[in-house]
Ligand code: FES
């Protein structure tokens with residue numbers, strides 16, 4: 001066991017972890033942040049995507065012990081007491097989710113993506129989305145939601 | 160699934176990492192983890208110890224030096240692909256890395272890790288062999304360089320020993336008289352390619368005087384297509400040259416059937432990809448935009 005301190009959505013947490021504990025399980029089981037979903041646990045589905053120091057990563061392919069001293073942002077960081085984040089609003093408006101299983105991972109990937117690609121084309125958005133499996137929507141509405149958000153809120157990221 | 164238990168160490172220097180690896184039997188280097196952690200999660204690999212090199216300073220650089228672009232072991236695939244230096248000086252590698260994994264996995268996965276993993280379906284090993292690059296590895300005994308041609312032994316096996324760590328990869332720079340192209344075919348973007356091709360040609364006065372065609376995904380490691388490459392030498396590529404290269408490439412590979420495609424289909428793909436890549440490399444060498 002090793003003691004780690006991680007800042008998650010602005011709050012510091014100190015926990016004892018086994019080296020083999022995945023960041024996805026740390027977030028869900030230790031911190032109760034179940035917004036981060038787990039689909040495949042080998043990097044394929046994208047539903048576990050979170051931000052570590054502002055960069056989107058697969059939390060199922062990251063050990064909790066690796067983020068000792070780092071800042072993590074999960075989907076829970078997006079909405080505030082005043083309402084949804086503009087990216088979430090865009091998903092709602094464009095019917096970009098049905099069951100919502102894939103949504104948290106996509107939202108967090110987009111927070112990174114729009115910060116690094118100015119005015120992405122639909123093709124670039126589709127290329128980015130190839131790392132996220134959605135079994136419901138058929139992707140078209142997700143592409144539209146991201147496209148619209150990227151035009152209105154280019155600097156929008158997790159808070 | 161979850162990984163089996165292992166010990167974890169996070170050395171602060173390369174020397175310390177080398178020492179830990181020398182003392183442990185069966186320690187594994189953890190860099191980006193995008194290939195290693197899936198293997199742990201699936202319990203296909205049970206290392207006793209992970210040596211996490213992510214906090215070692217000074218391994219995160221991309222610099223041009225004496226005709227090569229040197230890339231530190233902690234450079235992420237996304238940083239590598241987005242780097243203007245890489246795009247302008249080693250465009251073949253920039254094209255190759257865009258096919259590696261997905262947007263998010265490239266944020267973590269490293270260039271060196273992809274080489275060390277030696278997956279026969281990996282793009283970066285194919286690009287490194289095509290460019291004649293190399294890696295530098297360090298152990299307690301010191302540092303040595305390994306040429307790309309000697310690095311990839313077979314699937315998931317390199318000539319790097321268990322006590323050595325890659326500290327840098329070197330990517331030779333091509334001038335304006337070079338033409339490069341990378342092309343591959345995968346069932347879905349980001350999936351493993353059924354076949355891939357990297358081409359590097361050097362053209363003097365409209366005639367090819369150096370040519371390297373390397374195939375990936377169709378053998379247990381990057382495959383230099385010697386015969387097909389030879390068909391280009393001393394020639395100004397025309398339809399005859401393209402078709403003889405294509406035939407030689409098809410004849411040189413014997414890919415196995417799998418659930419995605421028959422070997423015969425992959426062989427056919429090889430011809431299609433060689434044709435497309437050669438035309439695009441030729442255009443690139445004549446200064447026209449990529450086809
Ligand atoms: S659970 Fe992490 S990518 Fe699927």
Ligand code: FES
Nearest residue numbers: 098100134135136
């Ligand atoms: S909304 Fe159901 S998986 Fe995407």
